[in-house]
Structure formats: structure tokens, C-alpha cells
Amino acid sequence: xxxxxxxxxxxxxxxxxxxxxxxxxxxxxxxxxxxxxxxxxxxxxxxxxxxxxxxxxxxxxxxxxxxxxxxxxxxxxxxxxxxxxxxx
Numbered sequence: 042x043x044x045x046x047x048x049x050x051x052x053x054x055x056x057x058x059x060x061x062x063x064x065x066x067x068x069x070x071x072x073x074x075x076x077x078x079x080x081x082x083x084x085x086x087x088x089x090x091x092x093x094x095x096x097x098x099x100x101x102x103x104x105x106x107x108x109x110x111x112x113x114x115x116x117x118x119x120x121x122x123x124x125x126x127x128x129x
Contacts, residue, residue, distance in 0.1 A: 050126065051119045066115045069108045076104040 051059060080101035087094050118126050 047122060049120055050123055053123070062115060062119055066112055066119070069111045069115075073105055073108040073112075076101045076108065080105075 051062070054062065080098060083092065083094055083097045083101065086092055
């Protein structure tokens with residue numbers, strides 16, 4: 042019979058490990074902000090023929106989606122139990 046820990050992962054980490062995971066959650070948010078600024082600047086300057094608008098828009102949207110999934114993955118790891126996250 043296995044014992045299941047109902048303590049969320051963030052409560053079992055020491056201070057250094059918790060800071061690393063918080064940084065891993067917050068750092069991609071700065072990249073998300075950069076993608077928003079890039080997308081906004083591209084839309085504002087869409088009539089400029091020197092800017093590859095389609096390419097920049099697609100890459101910005103792809104970056105925002107990837108960053109969102111990355112943040113959700115780290116956040117889910119921190120708020121669930123270790124056993125629940127690993128789906129055993």
C-alpha cells in the first residue's frame with residue numbers, strides 16, 4: 042500500500058528550490074510581454090512595406106502560445122502534489 046502525500050509541491054521545497062521555480066514561472070512572463078509589444082508594434086506599423094508583417098505576427102502569436110503553456114506547466118507543478126503531477 043503506497044502512501045500519498047497531500048502536501049502541494051511548493052510546500053516541500055526548500056527556499057532555494059522554491060526561488061528557482063518561481064523564477065522559472067515569472068521569467069517567461071517577461072517574454073510574453075515582449076511578444077505583446079512586438080505584436081502591437083507590428084499592427085501599428087502594418088502599412089510599412091519594410092516590415093515583414095505576416096512573419097512577425099505569426100512568430101509573436103507562436104511565442105505567446107508557447108510561453109503560456111510553459112507558465113501553466115510550471116504553475117501546475119507547484120500547486121499540485123508530486124504524485125498527482127506525475128499521474129501515478
